[in-house]
Amino acid sequence: MTKQKVEFKVGEDKLGGTLFIPSGKGPFPGVIFFHGSGGVGEVPFETAELLSHHGILGFAFNYRGAGLSGGDFENQTIKMGIADGKAAVDFFLSVPELDKNRLGFAGVSFGGYVSSSLCNKYKVKSFALNAPAAYSPKAIANQRNADRDLNIGFYDSNSYGEIEDYKGKLLVSICELDDVLPKGMAEEYFDRAINVAKKEKYIIKGAGHRLSIDPPRKNDYQNKVIDWFSETL
Numbered sequence: 001m002t003k004q005k006v007e008f009k010v011g012e013d014k015l016g017g018t019l020f021i022p023s024g025k026g027p028f029p030g031v032i033f034f035h036g037s038g039g040v041g042e043v044p045f046e047t048a049e050l051l052s053h054h055g056i057l058g059f060a061f062n063y064r065g066a067g068l069s070g071g072d073f074e075n076q077t078i079k080m081g082i083a084d085g086k087a088a089v090d091f092f093l094s095v096p097e098l099d100k101n102r103l104g105f106a107g108v109s110f111g112g113y114v115s116s117s118l119c120n121k122y123k124v125k126s127f128a129l130n131a132p133a134a135y136s137p138k139a140i141a142n143q144r145n146a147d148r149d150l151n152i153g154f155y156d157s158n159s160y161g162e163i164e165d166y167k168g169k170l171l172v173s174i175c176e177l178d179d180v181l182p183k184g185m186a187e188e189y190f191d192r193a194i195n196v197a198k199k200e201k202y203i204i205k206g207a208g209h210r211l212s213i214d215p216p217r218k219n220d221y222q223n224k225v226i227d228w229f230s231e232t233l
Contacts, residue, residue: 001020001022001049001053002019002020002021003019003020004021005019006018006019008088008091010064010083013064013070014069015064015069015087016061016062016067016068016069016070017060017088018045018061018068019059019097020048020057020059020060021057022057024055026099027057027098028057028097028098028099029055029056029057029102030057030058030059030095030098030102031057031058031059031106031229031233032060032089032092032106033047033048033060034105034108034115035062035110035111036108036109036111036133037081037109038110039212040067041066041108041111043108043211043218043221044106045060046222047060047106047226051226051229056229057098059092061084061088063076063080063081064076065144069084074143077140077144078135078139078140078141078143078149080144081113081114081144082118085111086121093122102125103122103123103124104125104126104128104229104232105127105128106130108130108131109130109132109180112131112132112133112186113135115129116163119162119166120162120165120166124166125168125169126170126171126229127166127168127170128171128225128228129170129172129173130173133150133181134155134185134188135149135150135152136153136157137156137157150182154182154185159189160189161192163193164193164195166193166195167197169196169197169199169232170190170198170199170200171202171224171228172193172199172200173202173221173224173225174187175204175209175217176203176204176207177206177207178207178209179209180208180210202224204220204224205217205220
């Protein structure tokens with residue numbers, strides 16, 4: 001496996017990420033990871049690296065104001081997160097080691113909202129959501145880490161509409177003891193997926209929202225994601 005740090009732009013700002021390229025001859029199936037808000041994406045970066053040991057090209061990036069990327073976190077909005085995600089996917093599609101016909105998305109929390117908002121703009125064969133957030137259209141201009149927005153009209157989220165139209169394969173992982181998302185928010189993604197080729201709901205037993213502080217449940221999630229993409233890409 002080769003680890004390669006990369007940079008790309010969204011507007012005038014630079015975003016950073018890491019490619020985890022499997023050993024051997026490509027192109028490879030690939031998965032881009034969209035992390036949550038307010039963090040630097042430790043679990044997505046780790047999971048992208050683990051996938052590379054199973055012959056799948058992993059890519060994790062940071063939104064503006066987080067981790068490897070430039071920008072001030074306090075100035076970032078939900079809508080800007082979607083723009084960052086689109087720039088990351090466009091970059092990933094330019095990577096020569098990627099088999100563009102075997103593209104996967106993996107979204108966690110806020111990243112679940114971002115990736116769902118983008119899933120029908122690209123040819124996404126397989127999709128894994130974990131504890132995905134949702135936001136009212138009225139909230140997308142608000143600051144990215146305003147958790148209060150999770151409770152305001154989330155059933156009207158455009159991300160649910162995108163999932164209704166998605167036709168690939170979908171895994172929705174739900175943290176059994178989620179202490180951040182409103183009740184029913186993550187489950188709604190599974191229920192709205194009415195046109196998918198395949199879907200599966202997976203409950204991470206005993207897990208709160210933040211898997212990075214719970215190694216056993218984090219491993220449970222990672223093993224499920226590895227199995228899912230190994231079977232569906």
